[in-house]
Amino acid sequence: MRIQVLSSHLINQIAAGEVIERPASVVKELLENSLDAGADAIEVDIEQGGLRRIRVRDNGCGIPSAELPLALSRHATSKIATLDDLERIASLGFRGEALPSIASVSRLRLSSTAAGAASGWSVQGEGSEPVPAAHPAGTTVDVADLFYNTPARRKFMRTEATEFKHIEQLVRRLALSCSPVALTLQHNQRVVFQLPPALSREDEEQRVARLCGQSFMEQALHVEHTAAGLALRGWVALPTFSRSQPDLQFFYVNRRMVRDKLVTHAVRQAYADVLYQGRHPAFVLFLEMDPAGVDVNAHPTKYEVRFRDSRLVHDFLSGTLKEALAQIRPAAARPAARPPFVPAMPASSGHTPAQTGMALDVQGQVAGYAALHPRPTPAAIPPTQVQDSVDYPLGFALAQLHGVYILAQNTRGLVLVDMHAAHERITYEGLKSSHAAQGIRSQPLLVPVSLRVSRREADACESQLDGFAALGFEIDRSGPEQLLVRQVPVLLHDTDIDALVRDVLSDLLEHGVSQRLQDTMNEILSTMACHGSVRAHRRLNIEEMNALLRNLENTERGGQCNHGRPTWVQVDLAELDRMFLRGR
Numbered sequence: 001m002r003i004q005v006l007s008s009h010l011i012n013q014i015a016a017g018e019v020i021e022r023p024a025s026v027v028k029e030l031l032e033n034s035l036d037a038g039a040d041a042i043e044v045d046i047e048q049g050g051l052r053r054i055r056v057r058d059n060g061c062g063i064p065s066a067e068l069p070l071a072l073s074r075h076a077t078s079k080i081a082t083l084d085d086l087e088r089i090a091s092l093g094f095r096g097e098a099l100p101s102i103a104s105v106s107r108l109r110l111s112s113t114a115a116g117a118a119s120g121w122s123v124q125g126e127g128s129e130p131v132p133a134a135h136p137a138g139t140t141v142d143v144a145d146l147f148y149n150t151p152a153r154r155k156f157m158r159t160e161a162t163e164f165k166h167i168e169q170l171v172r173r174l175a176l177s178c179s180p181v182a183l184t185l186q187h188n189q190r191v192v193f194q195l196p197p198a199l200s201r202e203d204e205e206q207r208v209a210r211l212c213g214q215s216f217m218e219q220a221l222h223v224e225h226t227a228a229g230l231a232l233r234g235w236v237a238l239p240t241f242s243r244s245q246p247d248l249q250f251f252y253v254n255r256r257m258v259r260d261k262l263v264t265h266a267v268r269q270a271y272a273d274v275l276y277q278g279r280h281p282a283f284v285l286f287l288e289m290d291p292a293g294v295d296v297n298a299h300p301t302k303y304e305v306r307f308r309d310s311r312l313v314h315d316f317l318s319g320t321l322k323e324a325l326a327q328i329r330p331a332a333a334r335p336a337a338r339p340p341f342v343p344a345m346p347a348s349s350g351h352t353p354a355q356t357g358m359a360l361d362v363q364g365q366v367a368g369y370a371a372l373h374p375r376p377t378p379a380a381i382p383p384t385q386v387q388d389s390v391d392y393p394l395g396f397a398l399a400q401l402h403g404v405y406i407l408a409q410n411t412r413g414l415v416l417v418d419m420h421a422a423h424e425r426i427t428y429e430g431l432k433s434s435h436a437a438q439g440i441r442s443q444p445l446l447v448p449v450s451l452r453v454s455r456r457e458a459d460a461c462e463s464q465l466d467g468f469a470a471l472g473f474e475i476d477r478s479g480p481e482q483l484l485v486r487q488v489p490v491l492l493h494d495t496d497i498d499a500l501v502r503d504v505l506s507d508l509l510e511h512g513v514s515q516r517l518q519d520t521m522n523e524i525l526s527t528m529a530c531h532g533s534v535r536a537h538r539r540l541n542i543e544e545m546n547a548l549l550r551n552l553e554n555t556e557r558g559g560q561c562n563h564g565r566p567t568w569v570q571v572d573l574a575e576l577d578r579m580f581l582r583g584r
């Protein structure tokens with residue numbers, strides 16, 4: 001065949017092949033357009049899983065009649081005009097190809113009344129002239145018979161129910177990112193959900209609870225932190241609310257939902273010390289930053305982004321979340337129907353929330369409670385001089401149950417503490433801080449370990465020799481593709497050095513950072529803590545138990561043991577009353 005230029009219709013269909021994978025992709029593009037148009041009310045109507053019909057109606061700025069045909073032509077957009085604009089994209093769309101792509105694989109009608117215009121107009125398919133149409137201010141896009149002319153794609157569609165599930169998930173994800181917008185989703189004339197605009201923090205939390213589940217919201221910490229031109233806010237679940245799947249992870253960069261390896265890595269790192277093996281953290285997080293610092297033109301569906309300073313973003317995310325999670329300890333009793341683990345205001349870290357810009361609270365209760373009940377220093381009151389008037393968060397020990405649990409009484413009721421789990425966390429945090437305080441002791445290997453690596457890995461290692469040295473490693477590059485490990489931290493002497501260094505290098509290549517050496521040391525300290533902690537079935541007297549409770553209250557991450565299991569639970573008097581059907 002000779003070389004020839006493709007028809008614009010076919011070019012659009014090829015573009016559709018990339019962007020429009022299934023009905024949910026159409027919904028995404030239309031919703032993003034409505035949000036870009038500044039709408040504060042959007043209705044999504046779906047018929048037969050979106051294969052029969054997808055209609056999105058908004059009250060945004062609308063499109064002037066003269067521009068309607070342009071909206072359906074390829075490479076026509078109102079959102080960017082210059083390369084400079086492309087490098088600082090503030091809108092969700094910018095390519096000017098979603099509508100023409102969708103129009104090339106469906107029967108599409110676009111109707112709109114622009115702000116200030118007397119009446120509405122509509123166009124049907126690419127190249128058609130606008131005709132008058134009755135339409136309120138705003139825009140409606142009606143997409144019928146998706147993929148009717150591309151049978152190959154149509155064959156890949158699943159059942160109506162499956163396609164609708166994808167749409168519903170998509171709308172939920174987007175709904176999280178636009179709290180001020182009223183959003184309705186209907187399927188086959190049945191309302192699936194109708195979300196009112198959420199303008200206050202309280203309304204927003206209700207919206208998140210509706211979209212992600214009440215239990216998530218009840219067990220979530222609110223995070224808000226600004227530094228170095230980056231602002232992170234949202235909710236992260238307590239480690240004890242982990243999931244078996246990474247299905248409750250919502251991350252947005254400048255309100256754009258993204259799936260990003262760097263983000264996943266940073267979050268995992270923050271949870272590394274508190275999450276049960278193989279579990280996945282849950283979060284809804286919004287990162288706001290200068291659009292010039294993030295390239296969104298990296299993937300056809302725009303789900304992937306590239307941060308210009310990826311190291312900064314990574315460390316900001318993991319640092320902020322780590323700090324938030326470290327505050328979870330039994331500092332205040334939880335209000336009724338709240339999770340057992342209430343974060344304390346930062347105490348040991350030495351800075352106040354105002355200084356860091358971080359607000360950590362559960363439903364705003366913590367600060368008030370802490371002000372009413374200042375936390376006493378544990379050393380100040382020896383366990384023998386127990387005073388009932390002092391309100392310790394974990395209360396005072398009453399007895400030991402089956403050699404496993406400590407029963408304690410606080411003002412709110414009964415506290416149950418898993419003795420081993422609690423002691424393990426205390427020992428671990430203690431080991432970590434003494435290890436950090438003494439510095440890392442390292443020791444030369446009797447026989448240096450020689451590693452064959454790729455040139456890229458050797459380069460990465462060479463550029464990080466100082467970092468390795470700070471962690472107690474001495475590594476030489478002994479050839480273009482050869483490394484020689486001469487000295488390692490004492491603590492890591494018995495580990496598989498070869499595998500560890502390789503893993504660190506692959507982290508460096510993939511993420512530009514590696515936490516692995518630190519993590520491995522922490523793992524070893526954690527194992528030491530586990531073996532060095534009180535085993536179940538050891539008798540403790542009341543004084544020893546009280547000392548353990550006071551210690552736990554003052555331990556970072558005191559809410560979970562090193563494996564992410566809870567260390568204590570609160571049972572309120574009201575709950576006990578309910579158990580005994582006692583009216584109070």
Ligand SMILES: Nc1ncnc2c1ncn2[C@@H]1O[C@H](COP(=O)(O)OP(=O)(O)OP(=O)(O)O)[C@@H](O)[C@H]1O
Pocket residue numbers: 029033034037058060061062063071072076077078079092093094095096097098099100139
């Ligand atoms: N709901 C809407 N309200 C107002 N204008 C709209 C709406 N939908 C589309 N438009 C206009 O039509 C143009 C084309 O939309 P289209 O989605 O094809 O491209 P885009 O949003 O600019 O870029 P992208 O292809 O990245 O989505 C937009 O730039 C915008 O001017």
Ligand SMILES: [Mg+2]
Pocket residue numbers: 029032033093094098099
């Ligand atoms: Mg668009």
